[in-house]
Amino acid sequence: MAKELKELTKRADNYSQWFNDLVVKADLAEQSAVRGCMVIKPYGYAIWEKMQQQLDKMFKETGAQNAYFPLLIPKSFLSKEAEHVEGFAKECAVVTHYRLRAKEDKSGVEVDPTAKLEEELIVRPTSETIIWNTYKNWIHSWRDLPLMCNQWCNVMRWEMRTRPFLRTSEFLWQEGHTAHATREEAEEEAQKMLKVYAKFAEEWMAVPVVQGVKSETERFAGALDTYTIEAMMQDGKALQSGTSHFLGQNFAKAFEVTYLNKENKPEYVWATSWGVSTRLIGALIMTHSDDNGLVLPPRLAPIQVVIIPIATKPEQMEQVNKEVTPIIEALRAKGITVKFDDADNKRPGFKFADYELKGVPVRLVLGARDLENGTIEVMRRDTLEKETRSIDGITEYVEQLLEDIQKNIFEKAKAYRDARIYECENYEEFKEKVKDGGFFLCHWDGTAETEAKIKEETQATIRCVPFGVEQTPGVDMVTGKPAKARVIIARSY
Amino acid sequence: MAKELKELTKRADNYSQWFNDLVVKADLAEQSAVRGCMVIKPYGYAIWEKMQQQLDKMFKETGAQNAYFPLLIPKSFLSKEAEHVEGFAKECAVVTHYRLRAKEDKSGVEVDPTAKLEEELIVRPTSETIIWNTYKNWIHSWRDLPLMCNQWCNVMRWEMRTRPFLRTSEFLWQEGHTAHATREEAEEEAQKMLKVYAKFAEEWMAVPVVQGVKSETERFAGALDTYTIEAMMQDGKALQSGTSHFLGQNFAKAFEVTYLNKENKPEYVWATSWGVSTRLIGALIMTHSDDNGLVLPPRLAPIQVVIIPIATKPEQMEQVNKEVTPIIEALRAKGITVKFDDADNKRPGFKFADYELKGVPVRLVLGARDLENGTIEVMRRDTLEKETRSIDGITEYVEQLLEDIQKNIFEKAKAYRDARIYECENYEEFKEKVKDGGFFLCHWDGTAETEAKIKEETQATIRCVPFGVEQTPGVDMVTGKPAKARVIIARSY
Structure with missing residues (x-):
């Protein structure tokens, strides 16, 4: 059996270590030489x-x-929106010089003190400031609106505690930045993009998500409202997987972005921004995978089907190829990604374990007996169920199976999550139960004080005011005061 | 007529200004608030x-x-390969701190002096060092080779004089980094990737290129050989458009990357790297465009066909839509990108000029007379020729026309270039003639001294020893010494 597999920590033993192990062993990512940055x-x-x-x-x-805006942002830009600078200044990588020079003793290079920048530049932690400084020149009249740009790029937030995919100093993401003529239009856009994220999470990642709006404390720095999708990991913790912000006129005012309305009068523009990052890969791993390794949703799996021949005699390989070639061609013609692994330097058992570890949704195995019988063994990664089927009609069967797996892992994750959403009105009960994870639907008095108290005493936070959940009247479980909202509280990543 | 168009500088008046104008007026890019970085x-x-x-x-x-490696590189990594640090240290953006703090007088933020990095990090100017430091852990035996990764990313070189697309402090590119068991295999890879670039340039960008190998002086910092594709712009200057480097064992030795060969003995790995950047957009613009604006090759044009109705009466619009809808659908079914511009707030003349400026390859115009006659007006952007054709069979005609344009602009660029490749054996003649641009095929004695003298006296450089050109014997045109090679010399961007 594969050595790697044996070493994978069990989820029940140490969920956190299981995740770290899996990221490395499944060849997804690794720590780099630069603190907090992954390869x-x-x-x-x-x-x-x-x-x-x-x-x-x-x-x-x-x-x-799509468009592309500069990596480096003048330090002064950050200060233009008061809350924004408050939120990001503490974790900025700062460029102060633009040249190195050889050390006098030739032992290496050092910063050239004569090449100091007049104004320091920060590596973008997010791009609102540089983008709104640019939009100023692009927006003149109502005819220029809405303006909707997205960029795929790297950003940097100097995190003290990092974990691959979940929290890294550098990460890849997309950030959409839109400008609108009216408040209503901007609010609609922010909510529309949240729905796009939710659809992607559920239909492509097979990750069920709760959609909702953040409390003031948890808002993006500079936003009037932050909408979020929250997923539940297998340890019952929440993972914020995507956010969409209604920014009001904050950035328009900070960067003086106005447009002439139809009556030819200048008005400030209304804004949104929205983003998802490589964190989604963390959500994917932690929602579906098991003690054997990754379980990938077929729609996002780099390899959807692997075919492994088990031929003890070389002369059988010719027959294997004859059987397998039309299957591969037929699957590829359906747009399915197939890998045929006939490498002779690894034993089948090693290969089986390796593709399980890598989460390949469907495995087809062709052995000597199959050649005699015109059959093939099919294994589905999600349930590890095996069956032997006739080669006739196998491509249609596999195509359907991929869809079934996609659906099944979503249903499984949803059942898991739904069983862990608790209505809770008693703080003592909450404090006890939250240790084991889960989403707690509670009444909240709407104050930051109560929110802070819960966080301090339980490490749990208000994830959101969920959409689609009835806002029943009630009293805050902590203070007993009349509730302002019914919220989901959970420990989170 | 469009105001923008009138303001476009003519190529004959000031080629350089024409380029700068065009980049802005065609909405391709603009200068950002950060010196040398474009949006x-x-x-x-x-x-x-x-x-x-x-x-x-x-x-x-x-x-x-594809893979992704960190943006920031420890300063000490750069020094590990002697020529590499020499080549890049002078133009590095250096991160020295990881936090800002509020100024005491609350007037903004400043660098927090307590958050100084132990070792400075540089923003990657290219990623050989961090990648080879990573490859060290990925390569153990000959079975791990070849290893071939590419990354699409941003890089930064602090340039003093910048021009959009051609030379910017930050640019987007791809960088391939490969590791091989033998010297031959690595050399073959470097040459193979040069051919990929040449194929892309000629077949997709419609830009004819000379393939060749650089002189030692012009090599990439750390390479044993740099292969290049060189294109000729409309002012006769060369534009280096892509390079592929055979790196020998320099980086393997610097980062101690060895593999066990089939005899189980450790050997250093052989390397290549290869890259093209957003500079290609500069090459595209400067090869084909004219005094009316961009001319884009159909294969890379964001909009391939624009359809503009000229309807004076509102009731005609219904008929226009009836005629145009099946054309749009039929073109889209062929994979052709179509824009139907029926905006009523811009006059047809403005639209015509605007789409010419933006280089849309084919324009279809439907006027009142066309509606009566069942015809449509077709204009091709490359020659500006117009003709009126029957609507019957128009989609097949347009499909063929796009191919014709792709071919025609390549042939035109090639004819232009070929007419400006001169064989030259006389330095005095060279000095006079090179002022007007062109590629000069000359004998060279192979010394860096001669190369430097030519550069100093004429601003022209050896672009490459071209492939596919006979290496006839001869004497150096400057020194009269026996030639080591026949090279192409030109002024360049």
Whole structure:
């Protein structure tokens, strides 16, 4: 059996270590030489590419266009929006010089003190400031609106505690930035993009999400409202997986972006921004995978089907090829990604374990007996169920099976989550129960004080005021005061 | 007529200004608030996306996989390869701190002196060092080779004089980094990727290129050989458009990357790297465009066909839609990108000029007389020729026309270039003639001294030893010494 597999920590033993192990052993990513920054390896990056491709299509369908804005932002830009600087200044990588020089003793290079920048530049933690400084020149009249740009790029937030995909100093993401003539239109856009994210999470990642709006404390720095999708991991913790912000006129005012309305009068523009990042890969891993390794949703799996021959005699290989070639061609013609692994330097048992570890949704195995009987063994990764089927009609069967797996892992994750959403009106009970994870639907008095108290005493936070949940009247479970909202509280990543 | 168009400088008046004007007026890019860094606007970025899509496909066909490596590189990594640090240290953006803090007087933020990095980090100017430091852990035996990764990312070189697309402090590019067991295999890879670039330039960008190898002086910092594709712009200057480097074992030795060969003995790995950047957009613009604006090759044009109705009466619009809808559908079914511009707030003359400026390859115009006659007006952007044709069979005609335009602009550029490749054996003649541009095929004695003298006296450089040109014997035109090679010399961007 594969050595790697044996070493994978069990989820029940240490969920956190299981995740870290899996990221490395499944060849998704690894720690780099730079603190807090990861290398995304080809297999992990292939998942990101599939995500990008689908999201990009969905964004363009809403009318957004891609563009590219500078990596470095003048320090002074950050200060223009008061809350924004408060939120990001503490975790900025700062460029202060633009040249190195050889050390006098020739032992290496050092910063050239004569090449100091007049104004320091920060590596973008997010791009609102540089983009709104640019939009100022692009927007003149109502005819220029709405303006909807997205960029795929890297950003940097100097995090003290990092974990691959979940929280890294550098990460890849997309950030959409839109400008609108009216408040209503901007609010609608922010909510529309949240729905795009939810659709992507559920239909492509097979990750069920709660949609909702953040409390003031948890808002994006500079937003009037932050909408979020929250997923539940297998340890019952929440993972914020995507956010969409209604920014009001804050950035328009900070960067003096006005347009002439139809009556030819200047008005400030209304804004949104929205983003998802490589964190989605973390959500994907932690929602579906098991003690044998990754379980990938077929729609995002870099390899959807692997075919492994078990031929003890070389002369059988010819027959294997004859049987397998039309299957591969037929699957590829259906747009299915197939890998045929006939490498002779690894034993079948090693290969089985390796593709399980990598989460390949369907495995087909062709052995000597199958050659005699015109059959093939089919294994589905999600349930690990095996069956032997006739080769006739196998491509249609596999095509349907991929859809079944996609559906099944979503249903499984949803059942898991739904069983862990608790209505709770008693703080003592909450404090006890929250240790085991889960989403707690509670009444909240709407104050930041209560929110802070819950966080301090339980490490749980208000994830959102969920949409689609009845806002029943009630009293705050902590203070007993009349509730302002019914919220979901959970520990989170 | 369009105001913008009138303001476009003529190529004959000031080629350089024409280029700068065109980049801005065609909405491709603009200067940002950060010195030397541009904003790539949606229309310009759409061209880059088309380039990426095709190149990515071609890279993957060679077996390369995408991955992602950190933006920031420890300063000490740069010093590990002696020539590499020499080449890049002078133009590095250096991150020295990881936090800002509020100024005491609350007037903004300043660098927090307590958050100084132990070792400075540089923003990658190219990624050989961080990648080879990573490859060290990925490569153990000959079975791990070849290893071929590519990344699409941003890089930064602090340039003193910048021009949009051609030379910017930050630019987007791809960088391939490969590791091989033998010298031969690595050399073959470097040459193979040069051919991929040449194929892309000629077949997709319609830009004819000279393929060749650089002189030692012009090599990439750390390479044993740099292969290049050189295009000629309309002012006769050369534009280096893509390079592929055979790196020998320099980086393997610097980062101690060895593999166990089939005899189980450790050996250093052989390396290549290869890259093209957003500079290709500069090459595209300067090769084909004219005094009316951009001329885009159909294969990379974000909009391939624009359809403009000229309807004076509102009741005609219904008929226009009836005629146009099946044409749009039929073109889209063929994979052709169509824009139907029936906006009523711009006059047809303005639209005509605007789409010419933006280089849309084919324009279809439907006027009142066309509606009566069942005809449509077709204009091709490359020659500006117009003709009126029957609507019957128009989609097949347009499909063929796009191919004709693609071919025609390549042939035109090639004829232009070929007429400006001069064989030259006389330095005095060279000095006079090179002022007007062109590629000069000359004998060279192979010394850096002669190369430097030519550069100093004429601003021209050795672009490459071209492939496919006979290496006839001869004497150096400057020194009269026996020639080591026949080279192409030109002024360049």
